[in-house]
Amino acid sequence: MFQYRSEQMKALFRQWQLQSMVIPGIIWMVIFCYLPMFWLIIAFMDFSIAKPMLESPFVGLKHFEDFVTDDRFWRSIRNTLGMSTLKLVLGFPIPIVFALLLNEIRSLRFKRTVQTISYLPHFIAWTIFGGIALNWLGEGGVINQLMMALGLQEREILFNSDPKYFWWITFFTDTLKETGWSAIIYIAAIAGIDPGLYEAAELDGANRRQRMWHITVQSIRPTIAILFILAVSGILGSNFEQIFMLKNNMNMKMAESLDLYIYNMGLVSGRHSFSTAVLFARSIVALALLFLANHTSKKLTGDSIF
Amino acid sequence: MDRRRRFRRIGGFEICNTLLMLAVCFLTLYPMWFVLINSLNAPQQASLGTINWFPAELSLASYSVVFNDKTMMNGFYITTLRTVIGTAVHVLFTAIVAYGMSKSNLIGRKLYLKIALITMLFSGGLIPSFILMTKLGLYDNFWVFIIPSMYTFFNMVIFMSFFRTIPDSLEESAKVDGASDYGVLFRIVLPNSMAVIATISLFSAVYHWNDYYQGVIYIRSQDILPLQTLLYKIIAENSMSFMQQQAMAQFGARLPGNSIKFASMMVATLPILVFYPFIQRFLVKGVMIGAIKG
Numbered sequence: 007m008f009q010y011r012s013e014q015m016k017a018l019f020r021q022w023q024l025q026s027m028v029i030p031g032i033i034w035m036v037i038f039c040y041l042p043m044f045w046l047i048i049a050f051m052d053f054s055i056a057k058p059m060l061e062s063p064f065v066g067l068k069h070f071e072d073f074v075t076d077d078r079f080w081r082s083i084r085n086t087l088g089m090s091t092l093k094l095v096l097g098f099p100i101p102i103v104f105a106l107l108l109n110e111i112r113s114l115r116f117k118r119t120v121q122t123i124s125y126l127p128h129f130i131a132w133t134i135f136g137g138i139a140l141n142w143l144g145e146g147g148v149i150n151q152l153m154m155a156l157g158l159q160e161r162e163i164l165f166n167s168d169p170k171y172f173w174w175i176t177f178f179t180d181t182l183k184e185t186g187w188s189a190i191i192y193i194a195a196i197a198g199i200d201p202g203l204y205e206a207a208e209l210d211g212a213n214r215r216q217r218m219w220h221i222t223v224q225s226i227r228p229t230i231a232i233l234f235i236l237a238v239s240g241i242l243g244s245n246f247e248q249i250f251m252l253k254n255n256m257n258m259k260m261a262e263s264l265d266l267y268i269y270n271m272g273l274v275s276g277r278h279s280f281s282t283a284v285l286f287a288r289s290i291v292a293l294a295l296l297f298l299a300n301h302t303s304k305k306l307t308g309d310s311i312f
Numbered sequence: 313m314d315r316r317r318r319f320r321r322i323g324g325f326e327i328c329n330t331l332l333m334l335a336v337c338f339l340t341l342y343p344m345w346f347v348l349i350n351s352l353n354a355p356q357q358a359s360l361g362t363i364n365w366f367p368a369e370l371s372l373a374s375y376s377v378v379f380n381d382k383t384m385m386n387g388f389y390i391t392t393l394r395t396v397i398g399t400a401v402h403v404l405f406t407a408i409v410a411y412g413m414s415k416s417n418l419i420g421r422k423l424y425l426k427i428a429l430i431t432m433l434f435s436g437g438l439i440p441s442f443i444l445m446t447k448l449g450l451y452d453n454f455w456v457f458i459i460p461s462m463y464t465f466f467n468m469v470i471f472m473s474f475f476r477t478i479p480d481s482l483e484e485s486a487k488v489d490g491a492s493d494y495g496v497l498f499r500i501v502l503p504n505s506m507a508v509i510a511t512i513s514l515f516s517a518v519y520h521w522n523d524y525y526q527g528v529i530y531i532r533s534q535d536i537l538p539l540q541t542l543l544y545k546i547i548a549e550n551s552m553s554f555m556q557q558q559a560m561a562q563f564g565a566r567l568p569g570n571s572i573k574f575a576s577m578m579v580a581t582l583p584i585l586v587f588y589p590f591i592q593r594f595l596v597k598g599v600m601i602g603a604i605k606g
Binding site: 017021023024025027028030031034035036037038039040041043044045055110112116122123124125126127129130131132133134135136138140141148182190214250251252265269278281282285288289293296 | 325326329330332333336337339340341343344346347405406408409411412413415417418419420424427428431433434435436437438439440441442443444446448459460462463465468492493494497518521522523524525528529540543544547548570573577580581584588592595
């Protein structure tokens, strides 16, 4: 009944079961990944959700010009870079140090217990974790009591209402929540190091610090490089769930990250095209950052993602 | 390990390190303990985040308010439904696609991989996705929790690399016995992939259980609001008027807001705390599976 045009068609028909497994995945991707990319075109239009897309007028780079002259946009860039820099400079080494120190614990049972406990906050929702933070940082909260008991401050401070603390709050809550989890990958990398290397170093008279530095750290360097590339390329992103939970009207000046700006402009104020223009520009810069970070890492350390 | 031990003696470093690790454990566990004791405090104690170790006056009153709150219980139901359906659909769909993709003789495999890889680098982002969901009729619809998250390329790659480690001879013998590709997948491959299924189910379930952001963006109707979205509204937006009114009627004029917040937080976390000891042994293995090819 069918006239096969080629051997390929026959082969394709023979594996129709396999194809029927894969094609739905491709269709899903076309709908949920490619169609949104196609909708990015509204960045160049005056789009209104009530009308079909093609009836919206093209306005060229108007929205791009609008956002680069918007102070709030630059403020959100500053906030995003500020929070990301804190996470990158101070936060990035913390899981590595934690993994290294945990590795030095001798008792296997204690080591496992600490590790298991340290993951736990990763599995707690930001609503809960942020809720605890909000309670602790508020009036009569744990932080205020602790600071006053230690004599570090005289009277209560509403930490979350004062914009100047916001970046630090995001940094500390993120560190507390994710350190154990981020360390897993390093712990796994450390576990894969050949024990013979340590034995050889010991015979050569290397002390603990030297072994840690010359063997452990050097062995996990590729892992560190890859995670660093990813962290750098993600510098324009922010943890939306975290910031959305902790932000309020009072700290918005320092809390509005690029993500939140896109959300506020697009979904709260209904400026879809404007927001999409910001999004579009950000994606391009983020992509450029990924390639740049990868290239730099390849040059400096020889390790890269691609 | 044992060999290294011989060279070591207990020194200052050991002690400091152990203390540091204990401090990490304390910092990690105390916040959860804090929520627990304050949820168990009598609402009249209305603790304002005081540092304490045990409830001043043990009481389940806050829990009774939460469990009697229709909105909260509906949120609990929606979240449970979403977690169960979302995880099942995600794992099944992703595994089926991955099985097809794991066959190197699949025609068009390279093209499919290219199509998928591009999505790793480019994406539409919030606003285009929002418009798409609206156009697809998923806005304010329960299925917005399930369909857009039924597949991720990353998890597909994890499944795929795992399937490739299963010996071909196993599959071939089933083929000789006349099994179809679907038969091989469901009878041979999946039963031998429990480790990876457990891992991906775990991550998917945690995502579905903890997510509040989808609910904030896509859901308007009270009756399909997930628990975490409700909790977000209660904690961050301070909108607990209904529960507060109810509690005020029950406990007099003083607002027992905090202990009810803590009880709600506890209810929303309990499933994770209950399952955590059972799932944590999969974690390291799971992350390793993800890290190898990811």
